[in-house]
Amino acid sequence: MMKDPDIQLKVNGEVKKIRKGVSLASLLKELSVDPRRVVVELNQAILPKNAYAERVLKENDEVEIVHFVGGGKAKSLVIVESPAKSKTIHHILGDEYIIRPSMGHVIDLPASKMGVDVEKDFEPTYIVIKGKKKILNELKKEAKAVDTIYLAPDPDREGEAISWHLKNFFGNSKKIHRVVFHEITREAVLEAFKHPGEIDLKKVNAQQARRILDRIVGYSLSPLLWKKVGKGLSAGRVQSVAARLVVDREKEITAFIPQEYWEIEARLSPQKSPNKEFLAKLERVDDKKAELANQEVVDTLLKKLEGSSFVVKDVRKSEKKKSPSAPFTTSKLQQDAFNKLHFSAARTMRIAQQLYEGLEIGKEGTVGLITYMRTDSVRVSEGAIVQVRDTIEKKFGREYLPKEPNRYVSKKTAQEAHEAIRPTSAFREPDVIKSYLSTDQYKLYRLIYSRFVASQMEKANFLILSVDIACGPALFRASHQSCLFPGFLSVYATEEEEEKKETLLPEVSVGETLTFHQFLPSQHFTKPPPRYTEGSLVKALEELGIGRPSTYAPTLQTIIQRDYIRREKGSLIPTELGNLVTRLLIEHFPKILDIQFTAAMEEELDDIEEGRAEWTAVLKKFYSPFSESLSLAKTEMKREVIETKESCEKCGLPMVIKWGRAGRFLSCSGWPACKNARSITTGVPCPSPGCDGQLVERRSKKRGRFFYGCTRYPKCTFITNQLPSNEGTTYGTK
Ligand SMILES: [Zn+2]
Numbered sequence: 001m002m003k004d005p006d007i008q009l010k011v012n013g014e015v016k017k018i019r020k021g022v023s024l025a026s027l028l029k030e031l032s033v034d035p036r037r038v039v040v041e042l043n044q045a046i047l048p049k050n051a052y053a054e055r056v057l058k059e060n061d062e063v064e065i066v067h068f069v070g071g072g073k074a075k076s077l078v079i080v081e082s083p084a085k086s087k088t089i090h091h092i093l094g095d096e097y098i099i100r101p102s103m104g105h106v107i108d109l110p111a112s113k114m115g116v117d118v119e120k121d122f123e124p125t126y127i128v129i130k131g132k133k134k135i136l137n138e139l140k141k142e143a144k145a146v147d148t149i150y151l152a153p154d155p156d157r158e159g160e161a162i163s164w165h166l167k168n169f170f171g172n173s174k175k176i177h178r179v180v181f182h183e184i185t186r187e188a189v190l191e192a193f194k195h196p197g198e199i200d201l202k203k204v205n206a207q208q209a210r211r212i213l214d215r216i217v218g219y220s221l222s223p224l225l226w227k228k229v230g231k232g233l234s235a236g237r238v239q240s241v242a243a244r245l246v247v248d249r250e251k252e253i254t255a256f257i258p259q260e261y262w263e264i265e266a267r268l269s270p271q272k273s274p275n276k277e278f279l280a281k282l283e284r285v286d287d288k289k290a291e292l293a294n295q296e297v298v299d300t301l302l303k304k305l306e307g308s309s310f311v312v313k314d315v316r317k318s319e320k321k322k323s324p325s326a327p328f329t330t331s332k333l334q335q336d337a338f339n340k341l342h343f344s345a346a347r348t349m350r351i352a353q354q355l356y357e358g359l360e361i362g363k364e365g366t367v368g369l370i371t372y373m374r375t376d377s378v379r380v381s382e383g384a385i386v387q388v389r390d391t392i393e394k395k396f397g398r399e400y401l402p403k404e405p406n407r408y409v410s411k412k413t414a415q416e417a418h419e420a421i422r423p424t425s426a427f428r429e430p431d432v433i434k435s436y437l438s439t440d441q442y443k444l445y446r447l448i449y450s451r452f453v454a455s456q457m458e459k460a461n462f463l464i465l466s467v468d469i470a471c472g473p474a475l476f477r478a479s480h481q482s483c484l485f486p487g488f489l490s491v492y493a494t495e496e497e498e499e500k501k502e503t504l505l506p507e508v509s510v511g512e513t514l515t516f517h518q519f520l521p522s523q524h525f526t527k528p529p530p531r532y533t534e535g536s537l538v539k540a541l542e543e544l545g546i547g548r549p550s551t552y553a554p555t556l557q558t559i560i561q562r563d564y565i566r567r568e569k570g571s572l573i574p575t576e577l578g579n580l581v582t583r584l585l586i587e588h589f590p591k592i593l594d595i596q597f598t599a600a601m602e603e604e605l606d607d608i609e610e611g612r613a614e615w616t617a618v619l620k621k622f623y624s625p626f627s628e629s630l631s632l633a634k635t636e637m638k639r640e641v642i643e644t645k646e647s648c649e650k651c652g653l654p655m656v657i658k659w660g661r662a663g664r665f666l667s668c669s670g671w672p673a674c675k676n677a678r679s680i681t682t683g684v685p686c687p688s689p690g691c692d693g694q695l696v697e698r699r700s701k702k703r704g705r706f707f708y709g710c711t712r713y714p715k716c717t718f719i720t721n722q723l724p725s726n727e728g729t730t731y732g733t734k
């Protein structure tokens with residue numbers, strides 16, 4: 001038999017000649033590569049291991065053999081943050097790697113003291129976080145058996161800082177690499193392990209600067225508040241500004257004076273088809289914008305219009321296109337999940353984290369379903385665009401697919417290495433994987449999926465019909481919008497589109513006289529700006545440049561946990577305490593509470609990350625004016641109490657509200673001479689049989705949730721989450 005001729009191909013970039021008909025499995029054998037210890041890419045696609053034997057190599061094939069571990073030595077250690085992420089990565093990398101979670105940060109500033117030496121260039125004292133010693137010991141033990149450690153925490157400043165602390169912990173005894181990926185999928189993780197890198201110190205320094213800045217502010221302001229207002233209070237840099245927004249909005253609402261105004265609609269129909277009634281709204285009178293301040297003005301005008309006929313003056317038709325929104329950034333995801341699913345920002349992030357870290361999807365195994373959820377970029381990888389365009393064309397048809405992919409521009413602060421939040425595969429449709437997800441996971445995944453698909457779809461097109469109708473000196477207008485082509489709206493509608501009501505307009509032509517049926521005058525009042533919700537507060541924080549993708553949810557959580565702000569039927573309302581603390585801080589620390597200053601601070605942190613600023617210089621610039629305000633406030637800030645109408649049953653002096661570790665309480669204003677104090681009751685009698693106590697508001701220590709207990713505690717242990725309907729008295733605070 002004739003020997004097969006040679007063919008030429010590339011193995012790891014080098015040209016190689018082999019005989020025709022050789023399989024990939026034989027090639028590996030020839031190169032003495034153990035197929036269990038490698039991943040093979042053939043022409044840039046990863047080949048499943050069970051295909052090695054069948055796949056016969058062809059001319060010009062490109063074979064990339066990726067070794068996981070150097071030589072024959074056992075394994076490498078990979079450190080990630082969480083058990084869920086470990087599980088997904090284990091599924092991808094296999095048993096060749098030991099994968100262990102650090103459970104978040106392991107090394108940090110001490111909780112018991114400031115831990116920052118401002119005299120020595122803000123040198124931080126880092127310690128092993130309480131309870132993390134055991135984890136570090138275990139990691140050390142695992143590390144003994146390997147010569148390489150891969151640090152794979154999340155791709156942002158916090159993840160970089162965790163990696164840096166771990167690297168310092170392990171020292172120089174091991175080869176240590178940083179691997180970064182924005183989605184936990186086979187392709188992305190293997191790609192990252194092919195190009196392990198170094199820790200980005202600029203990112204670490206930006207994280208340290210933020211941590212130290214917040215530490216200095218928090219650990220300086222909190223003891224001041226303990227002295228001047230009450231024990232257990234605290235203040236922080238970004239959260240105090242967020243609380244301020246809510247406090248300021250409430251002031252605006254309280255100060256708002258509603259203005260009366262009127263509108264007039266006319267019920268009309270074409271003479272030829274009297275049953276096709278429609279409404280036209282008064283727009284102008286004597287060629288000026290109609291302004292109807294009260295009923296007298298309305299009555300006078302209607303009298304004037306009496307008997308005048310309604311004649312069509314103008315009919316306008318125009319088309320309006322509406323473009324889809326960019327795929328989600330963190331803040332947009334939080335806003336939409338609040339508006340559409342009523343999820344708090346914290347809940348959204350918790351569920352998004354689960355989707356990102358990976359879930360078991362049937363035969364496919366454990367896989368990350370979305371890209372990293374802390375991002376302010378709207379960029380999308382080319383691979384994802386190809387996939388989603390394919391999906392759109394197959395599912396909706398060619399007319400729903402724009403000629404060129406839609407491109408979105410990120411804010412200038414966004415990091416271009418990052419991507420928007422999107423499904424890791426457009427082929428994983430929400431309804432197909434529904435049975436593997438919890439209800440919340442499904443809802444959030446569907447939201448992310450639809451927003452992404454819609455972002456690459458064709459614009460929606462509307463026909464707008466607008467009719468101007470003259471009646472004496474008045475001009476009425478009727479308009480109607482109809483959808484010519486739904487485009488992306490068939491997948492994803494925004495709030496405003498969902499709410500739009502359609503009123504039909506009959507065909508009319510210029511010069512036509514209409515049948516008049518009735519005037520419909522209506523009284524209105526101008527409304528104050530609405531209270532913030534979690535959704536609109538995140539929006540405001542983003543627009544004002546306060547905070548970053550990783551900080552919105554924790555900021556909201558903090559101001560609620562500290563009882564500066566409460567949620568009430570979805571709205572955010574400041575408490576007395578929130579008002580008081582905010583007022584004191586604005587008075588004594590105007591800069592810290594200043595919105596522009598806080599936004600500029602965020603930019604300086606970005607500058608550190610981009611290498612445009614040196615982190616200790618940023619801290620220094622901040623610190624000296626701050627410490628001046630601090631020492632002034634220590635002497636000038638007055639001790640604050642809130643008066644009530646109650647009087648002390650022991651000495652007759654008025655009682656005042658104070659704050660302690662367990663929340664608000666009533667204290668005698670004669671303190672310290674009279675030490676009388678009691679809890680603030682709701683005025684609602686305790687429903688427990690035979691108990692003469694009243695219900696008081698209490699707070700759980702762990703989660704900061706409110707509940708009601710009995711004043712006779714511990715004799716009576718009645719508790720409830722909801723106050724019985726008998727509404728109690730509230731204390732006479734202004
Ligand atoms: Zn007293």
Ligand SMILES: [Zn+2]
Nearest residue numbers: 686691710716
């Ligand atoms: Zn009781």
